[in-house]
Amino acid sequence: MISVFFFLFILYFLNFFSFLNSLLILESMSLVIFFYLMYLMYFFFSLKILLLYFIFIVSESAIGLSILVKSVKFFGVNNFSSMNLSMF
Structure with missing residues (x-):
């Protein structure tokens, strides 16, 4: 199980787009x-x-999706390479 976590951790830092x-x-x-x-x-x-940890997971995903919707609305795409984050 820990190997799955480290695989996802490495995959997160290799995701540039x-x-x-x-x-x-x-x-x-x-x-x-x-x-x-x-x-x-x-x-x-x-x-x-x-239960407390699950509440934090749900709130983290809701905040992440709201940021995604706002960025798609503002920038038009969900790619990191085309975003100018200084304007966000």
Whole structure:
């Protein structure tokens, strides 16, 4: 499971072009961490911490999608290479 996380981590830093792919990779990393924590918390601790972490995952994805929609509306594309981030 940790190897999947490191693979996604490397894939995130090698993604230079698409903002949507970056959001999907970050969401996948969050889900890998969530399943790992679920495994640990189920056997050792309470599941209330997982609910808090899941709330953070949902809010992170909502903020990321709103930034994506705003950038597509402002720039017209979702590529990093065509964005002038100083105007954002």
